Amino acid sequence: xSLTAELGAFCAAIRYESLPAEALPIVRTAFTDAVGVMLxxxxxxxxxxxxxxxxxxxxxPEARACLSPLRLPATDAALLGGTAAHAIDYDDQSLTGHPSxxxxxxxxxxxxxxxxxxxALVTAYVAGYEVWxxxxxxxxxxxxxxxxxxxxxxxxxxxxxxxxxxRLCAERAATALAIAASHAGGMAQxxxxxxKPYHAGRAARDGLAAVRLxxxxxxxxxxxxxxxxxxxxxxxPGSPDRDSPARLGSEWALPRLxxxxxxxxxxxxxxxxxxxxxxLLAGRGIAPSGIAEASVTxxxxxxxxxxxxxxxxxxxxxxSEEFAIAAAVILGRMGVAELSDTVxxxxxxxxxxxxxRIDVIGERDPREPAMAPYTRVRIRLVGGAVLDSGEVxxxxxxxxxxxxxxxxxRKFRECTAKTHAEAEARALFDMLQRVETLSSARALPTALRxxxxxx
Numbered sequence: 001x002s003l004t005a006e007l008g009a010f011c012a013a014i015r016y017e018s019l020p021a022e023a024l025p026i027v028r029t030a031f032t033d034a035v036g037v038m039l040x041x042x043x044x045x046x047x048x049x050x051x052x053x054x055x056x057x058x059x060x061p062e063a064r065a066c067l068s069p070l071r072l073p074a075t076d077a078a079l080l081g082g083t084a085a086h087a088i089d090y091d092d093q094s095l096t097g098h099p100s101x102x103x104x105x106x107x108x109x110x111x112x113x114x115x116x117x118x119x120a121l122v123t124a125y126v127a128g129y130e131v132w133x134x135x136x137x138x139x140x141x142x143x144x145x146x147x148x149x150x151x152x153x154x155x156x157x158x159x160x161x162x163x164x165x166x167r168l169c170a171e172r173a174a175t176a177l178a179i180a181a182s183h184a185g186g187m188a189q190x191x192x193x194x195x196k197p198y199h200a201g202r203a204a205r206d207g208l209a210a211v212r213l214x215x216x217x218x219x220x221x222x223x224x225x226x227x228x229x230x231x232x233x234x235x236x237p238g239s240p241d242r243d244s245p246a247r248l249g250s251e252w253a254l255p256r257l258x259x260x261x262x263x264x265x266x267x268x269x270x271x272x273x274x275x276x277x278x279x280l281l282a283g284r285g286i287a288p289s290g291i292a293e294a295s296v297t298x299x300x301x302x303x304x305x306x307x308x309x310x311x312x313x314x315x316x317x318x319x320s321e322e323f324a325i326a327a328a329v330i331l332g333r334m335g336v337a338e339l340s341d342t343v344x345x346x347x348x349x350x351x352x353x354x355x356x357r358i359d360v361i362g363e364r365d366p367r368e369p370a371m372a373p374y375t376r377v378r379i380r381l382v383g384g385a386v387l388d389s390g391e392v393x394x395x396x397x398x399x400x401x402x403x404x405x406x407x408x409x410r411k412f413r414e415c416t417a418k419t420h421a422e423a424e425a426r427a428l429f430d431m432l433q434r435v436e437t438l439s440s441a442r443a444l445p446t447a448l449r450x451x452x453x454x455x
Contacts, residue, residue, distance in 0.1 A: 003226040003246055007131055008174025010248040011163040014127050016119040016436075022255035024436060027122045032408065032432040033092055033261055034085050034104035035067070036415035040336065041087030042066050042450050043418060046194035050083045050201060051454060063112035066105075068450035074113040075205045075212070078158070080451075081105025083201030086150070088339065089318045090265035090415070091200075094257055095129075095136045095153065096143070096370045098200060102154035103128045103161055106204035110165050111441030118438030120165055126254055128161035131177070133253035134246060135225070139236035143188050143304050143370060151186025151199035152235060158207020166211055178220035180210035181231045191267070192308045192319040257367075258399030261408065264334045266317070269302040270324035272375035276389035277328035280379055288352055293380045294325045295357045299372025303360045310353055317344045322353040325377070336414060367400075405433075419449050 001009070041047055051065075054076070061071030065080040072080070085091050085101035092100045107124045110116070116124075132153045136142075142149040159180035163173040183206035186199040214220075225231045232242045247253075264271055273296045298306070298321065308320040317323040317339060326349045327334040343349065365373040374391035381387070397403050403411075409429060416425040428445060431438065438444070 002223050004174050004178060004222060004224050005170070006246045006248060007134070007160070007177050007225070008163075008172075009170040010130070011127055011160050011173040011177075012168060012170040014123060014164060014249070016123045018249075019123065019126055020252045020255050023126055023252065024122065026254055026258055027125050028433050028435055029261065029408070030092065030100040030125060030259055031104055031121070031435045032412060032429060033259075034100035035428070035432055036412040037088070037090040037101070038066055038081055038085035038105060039419045039447065039450060040090065040415035041084030041197070042068070044084070044087035044197075046087050046197050047080060047084045047451075049194065050198060051080055051451070055080055063109040064446060065454075066450050067108075067444060067447045068454070069446055069448060070451050070454045074109040075208045077109035077112070078106045078208050079201045079205035081109060081201070082154075082204030083197050086197035086200035088265040088336070089196075089267055090262055090336075092262065093260040093268040095132050095149070096368075097132075097136075097148075097150035097153060099129055099132060099154070099157060100259065101200045102150060102158050102203045102207070105201075106158040106207055107161050107165065108441055108444075109204075110162050110208055114165055115440050115442060116165050117440055118434075118436040121438065121441060122436045124161035124164045127164045128157035129254050130248060130252065131160035132157040133257065134248055135231075137253075138232060138241045138244065139239035141301075141369075142235070143301050145235075146188055147235065148186040148188045148190070148196065148199050151203055152184045154200060154203030155180045155183045155206045155210070158204050159210040160207075162208050162211040166215065168211065168214065172214050174222070175218070175220050176211045176214035178222075178224035179213050179218060180207055181224050182220070183207075183210060184231070184235070188305065189307075191305060192311070192316040194315065260395070260399065261397040261403050261411075263395075263397050263403075263411070265336055265339050266324065266334060267305060267319050269298070269305055269371065270321060271395050272392045273298070273321060273377055274324040274328050274334050275395065276375060276377040276392045277325050277379065278332060280377065280387040280389055281329060286381065288329050288348060290382050291329060291355060291379055292382050293355050293357060294329070295359055295378045295380075296321055296325065297359045297361060297372075297374075297376040299364065299370075300360050300362055301364070301370040302372065303358055305370075306358075310350075311344055313341050314339045314344055321358055322356040323349070325356045326352040419447055
């Protein structure tokens with residue numbers, strides 16, 4: 001059986017009862033985290049840009065956009081939801097990208113259209129994650145080639161999830177994935193601009209659109225992924241793993257790889273260094289003027305993504321190692337409030353950037369192939385003393401050190417502070433933590449203060 005056919009057969013055969021037990025807590029976390037960051041993302045200018053420019057009039061009010069009163073065709077609800085979920089880069093990390101920012105908005109939108117219950121939503125998420133994992137493992141070096149992996153693989157994951165929700169047969173599901181493959185793409189050079197979150201929204205929308213086209217009778221290549229003129233050749237030329245046997249359904253990727261839940265609204269590659277620097281300085285009373293240099297050891301993949309060395313805006317700062325260190329030294333925090341244009345443009349922040357040096361190593365972490373196995377921060381003081389973090393290999397929120405329920409609630413509350421009263425936020429949080437018990441995607445409460453004036 002061809003890889004394309006295997007992907008379609010997997011989507012047609014997957015059932016809630018067949019999912020590994022370890023997957024359910026991860027999916028609960030995925031929905032909870034993604035909805036929280038989607039809601040805070042509705043406040044960002046990029047979400048309004050996409051709504052004004054692309055979201056269709058509510059001629060087919062199939063689903064709520066970002067759980068707001070605004071009802072749109074499901075494809076447009078997915079577009080807005082995915083854009084919002086990735087708007088401040090606070091969404092989860094895995095598979096060299098951001099699975100839940102694409103999968104959850106697509107599943108919620110299509111789930112509302114179909115009146116799908118919680119078990120169907122969970123099954124669709126696992127299917128989307130597994131298809132994404134099956135393809136990305138064949139070549140992890142997408143950032144170095146200029147691709148944004150979330151844009152490349154997200155559309156395939158969304159198509160797989162939608163195929164499961166729509167209960168497509170194996171042949172139609174394979175066709176939908178082949179159509180989605182022609183939608184794949186997005187340039188990493190746009191990191192630090194409002195185009196990056198649009199990549200996630202477009203992937204969510206186009207995954208649903210691929211299923212619509214397959215259901216309507218559109219045809220596509222039967223060997224789209226494995227053919228010498230197909231997807232893997234286009235995106236992974238020369239990869240030694242591109243022709244390896246499929247593992248779908250026999251080796252579940254979600255329990256093995258999990259999700260890294262972010263504690264800071266920036267690129268994940270900045271988090272270890274921020275915590276290392278903040279930890280070195282905690283309680284020492286060292287002023288920024290007392291620091292001569294801060295050197296950071298990172299992997300090549302991380303350095304390629306953190307391309308803004310002198311950021312002037314919050315979006316640019318989300319992809320700036322220099323900002324991570326400046327935030328640790330000067331602010332001691334790197335939360336939603338600190339990621340603003342006003343803070344980034346402060347003179348003391350800007351003046352610190354030249355003190356940061358980045359040292360690149362070629363080693364890769366087998367758990368996160370886009371990263372080095374460790375990050376290291378050395379801070380040289382004006383008097384010559386050096387503070388050394390040593391090799392920092394993990395983070396709170398990583399699958400090996402997951403957040404507690406209380407920590408996750410604090411993040412969710414931070415994200416919903418401007419859209420929900422605390423009691424409303426808590427009720428939504430608790431429902432998402434039991435997503436498999438929902439009678440329908442429509443049972444999630446409408447957020448009356450989200451996208452005000454857009455309905």
